[in-house]
Amino acid sequence: MKNTNKSKSLDQIKKIIKEQKQARKEDDKITLTVSSGTCGQARGSMEVIDSLKETIEQKQLEDKVRVKVTGCHGFCEAEPNIIFQPDNIFYQHVKPKHSKDIIEKTALNKEILDQLLYTDPSTNEKAKKDEDISFYTKQERLVLGDNVLIDPTDINDYFSIGGYNSLLKTLETLNPEQVINTVKSSGIRGRGGAGFPTGIKWEFTRKAKSDEKYIICNADEGDPGAYMDRSLMEGNPHRVLEGMIIGAYAIGANQGFIYIRDEYPLALKNITLAIQQAKEFGLLGQNILDTGFGLEINIVKGAGAFVCGEETALIASVEGKVGEPKQRPPFPAVKGLWKKPTNINNVETWGNIPLIIEKGADWYSQIGTKDSKGTKIFSLVGKINNTGLVEVPMGITLREIIFDIGGGIPEGKKFKAVQTGGPSGGCLPAEKLDLPIDYESLTEAGSIMGSGGMIVMDENTCMVDVAKYFLNFLRDESCGKCLSCREGTQRMWEIVNKITEGNGKKGDIELLEELAYAVKDASMCGLGQTAANPVLSTLRYFRDEYEAHVVDKKCPAGVCKDLIRYIIIEDKCTGCMACIKPCPEDAITGELKKVHTLDENKCIRCGACYEACKFDAIKIE
Amino acid sequence: MINLKLNKLDVKAEQGWTILETAKYYGLEIPTLCYNEGLSTYGGCRLCLVEIGEGENTKLVSSCTYPVEEGLVVHTDTKRVLNARKMMIELMLSVAPNSKTIQDLASKFGVTQMRFEARNEECILCGLCVRMCAEQMDGKAIGFQNRGHKRKISTPFDVRSEECRLCGGCMYICPACQLRCHGPDPDSDVCNACLTMDPTCVDVYDELQCWMYDAGRCGTCVREEEPNKKDIQNADKK
Structure with missing residues (x-):
């Protein structure tokens, strides 16, 4: 088949990459990279970008300074933030009003604006560059790191950091078996949650006999509080594509799908654009770079069902059927999409592939622990100082992530638990803080690696309430096919709900536990089999x-409304009336400078008075 | 032929058989509810669970959907299976306590309590009617709606479907809404009336024809056996 006008041959692409790399090296413009993923935009990055651009235009500095709109830099707490290149100066909480100073002082005269620097909450020291910030120092941003460097909507920018070099290397020097062997010996395991060795999965699909094979990128990220796949798709879509093309070549697939949830509009936009650009350069299509190997990638939008992240349900959804899991075997590698061998990997797994090919299996397998190799991206959220996406080598302890990278718990509160692995994961207590993070040790401790959500909880969190929250999520998101999962999650939620309402009876906890084990045992797919984890892990540790x-009939953390009451401490109440105004039920009465009274019958335990009191005169009991 | 181990017995199965079909072929009964020979398999009721694998890596799977594999090790009646199965019956019972089919299952498997609040919904979402309508009656008039705890079976948009010919196939096959249990107080209780009846097997004791699936489960024949043993012992003493 002949090349179309635009598509290039292997050598041409090589030349382009070389040129772009050179251009980046010789670039003497100062670049302001503004973190502008969905989260950055929500915190006002677009306004900052507009005002920066405007300032540059006004001052006619177009040939000296440029603004680059990039994907997420990972440090959500500091959004919107700017990283200067090449100096790596890091500014946080940037507002449009700062743009004049940023351009005039910092960009042109290297003058640092102190008020925009990050201050370490524990040492109170200001950090000038991103590498000085404790959030970044312990991380190993192998996959996410490039987000800072490139404009995700420009394929040339990806070329300029050596992008698609791994694909060229694959097509030029490796045969499919060699690719699979490299991936196998790198030891990488699926980043979607279950941790199945990626190379072995590829080999199964390659060995399956069929006239047609498919690869799928699972971007149906649905765990509450997890957004690493979104950020990778938004910030570096070509990397995911490159991984997929290499995978398709190794497996022998000519058709790929990206199953992405429709709630991710920016990721959807960027990956669509990336596919289009890759096609224009001949990196996708019938005859990739004149090698005879062809791959088309289509996008399938998910309609928001959590269960569609499960392989067989995802396949059903792509086929246009209701997203419900099926019995495995037959495994998708043998009989998947339209009954053809299909290989499904998570976004992050695909994103790791170019790295493995580029640096080699030996290099990759040195990172991590014996059975878990490479890095893993976690979204560190909840009661934590440095909220954000962290990429760390496997084997790092929870303590290092939460206290060194995450900066500990806000307001000096005590750490209580960390929930890993999304709704199917478990809560780990303070005793487990020194647990090295890898697939096995997390499972042993009663949680799972999952896709990488990490929710930190402080002493004011009620663990029964946490279990209730996740059960409520699961009873909504269970597909409802298996009795065990549908009825099991509903009944577990009913029991836990009853307990939080103060109507728990003797025997309820035992029944809950018995039911949880039955749900875990009897369900068909991964969702049901792990649906009991929130209950079992909180029962185990709390x-x-x-x-x-x-x-x-008490809630020790003071969360469950039916089990607490607010009391005014007479000795401490100064009669300032600050609590009277916010009370929506007029439950507090009193006069100025006289001790107030709280009518418990009227109180709805909203906590507004507790928040309003400056003298700690209201306590929760 | 595929070789596998079924309750420690070496058995052979045809390629493409499920564990349930193999067990049936060898006369081993596994309870089912959402399974029907004339319909496609579904694997939703989780009654036909069996334990597969050896050592520590065993797991429970629905035997109606699991195809046999060379060297597979299957146990149909382990404690783990029975516990899970009992819990499934208890869950079903609490949704549809009026169903005779489910009350009978409860009796058969010794489920004597219902610890969840009864809902009396009369539909346990086994999907038999949906498959009956689509596969045997060529109707496709009903289907599942929603997911999770909001799931239900209905016609599209909950209005009378033009596809429905009122053939009644769905009602015919329903295990919950047709046969009603007339036990003491099924609404709030597990009737277990069947447990109190005299089983027929006691008169003609035959291990292979035990109506409780495996000999000794209901205990009646064991009770019968004891005096005999004493007789023997007495005879020995004499």
Whole structure:
């Protein structure tokens, strides 16, 4: 087949990459990269970008300074932030009003604006560059790091950091078996949650006999609080594409799909654009770079069902059927999409592939632990100082992530638990803080690696309430096919709900536990099999809290509204009337400079008075 | 032929058989509810669970959907299976306590309590009617709606479907809404009336024809056996 006008041959692409790399090296413009993923935009990055551009235009500095709109830099807490290149100066919480100073002082005269620097909450020291910030120092941003460097909507920018070099290397020097062997010996395991070795999965699909094979990129990220796949798709879509093309070549697939949830408009836009650009350069299509190997990639939009992240349900959804899991075997590698061998990998897994090809399996397998190799991206959220996406080598401890990278718990509160792996994961207590993070040790501790959500909870979190939250999510998101999962999650939620309402009876905890084990055992797919984890892990580590709810009818953390009451401490109340105004039920009465009274019958336990009191005169009991 | 181990017995199965079909062929009964020979398999009721694998890596799977594999090790009646199955019956019972089919299952498997609040919904979403309508009646008039705890079976948009010919196939096959249990107080209780009846097997004791699936489960024949043993012992003493 002949090349179309625009598509290039292997050598031409090589030349382009070389040129772009050179151009980046010789570039003497100062670049302001503004973190502008969905999260950055929500915090006002677009206004900052507009005002920066405007300032540059006004001052006619177009040939000296440029603004680059990039994907997420990972440090959500500091959004909108700017990283200067080549100096790596890091400015946080930038507002449009700062743009004049940023351009005039910092960009042109290298003068640092102190008020925009990050201050370490523990040492109170200001950090000038991104590498000085404790959030970044312990990370190994192998996959996410490039987000800072490139404009995700420009394929040339990806070329300029050596992008698609791995693909060229694959097409030129490796045969499919060699690619699979490299991936196998790198030891990478699926980043979607279950941790199946990627190379072995590829080999299964390659060995399956069929006239047609498919690859799918699973971008149906649905865990509450997890957004690493979104950020990678938004910030570096070509990397994911490159991984997919290499995978398709190794597996022998000529058709790929990206199953992405429709709630990710920016990721959808960027990946669509990336596919289009890759096609224009002949990196996708019938005859990739004149090698005879062809791959088309189509996008399928998910309609928002959590269960569609499960392989067989995802396949059903792509086929246009209701997204419900099926019995495995037959595994997708043997009989998947339209009954043809299909290989499904998560976004992050695909994103790791170019790295493995580029640096080699030996290099990659040195990172991490014995059975878990490479890095893993976690979204660190909840009660944590440095909220953000962290990429760390496997084997790092929870303590390092939460306290060194995450900067600990805000307001000096005590750490209580960390929830890993999304709704199917578990809550780990303070005793487990020194647990090295890898697939096995997390499973052993009663949680899972999952796709990488990490929710930190402080002492004011009620673990029964947490279990209730996740059960509520799961009873909504269970597809409802298996009785065990549908009825099991519903009944578990009913019991936990009853307990939080103060109606727990003796025997409820035992019944909950028995049911949880049955749900875990009897369900068909991964969702049901792990649906009991929030219950089982909280029961394992925080059983006393359940007992306090059931036996003493008390919520130790002061969260469950039916089990707490607000009390005014007479000695501390100054009669300032600050609590009277916010009370929506007029439950507090009193006069100025006289002790106020709270009518418990009217109180709806909203906590507004508690927040308003400056003298700690209101306590929760 | 495929070789596998079924309750420690070496058995052979045809390529493409499920574990359930193999067990049936060898006369081993596994309880089912959402399974029907004339319909496609579904694997939703989780009653036909069996334990597969050896050592520590065993797991429970629905035997109606699991195809046999060379060297597969299957156990149909382990404690783990029975516990899970009992819980499934208890869950079903609490949704549709009026169903005779489910009350009978409860009796058969010794489910004597219902610890969840009864809902009396009369539909356990086994999907038999949906498959019956689509596969045997060529109707496709009904289907599942929503997911999770909001799931239900209905016609599109909940209005009378033009596809429905009122053939009644769905009602014929329903295990919950047709046969009603007339036990003492099925609404709020597990009737277990069947447990109190005299089983026929006691008169003609035959291990292979035990109506409780495996000999000794209901305990009646064991009770019968004891005096005999004493007789023997007495005879020995004499």
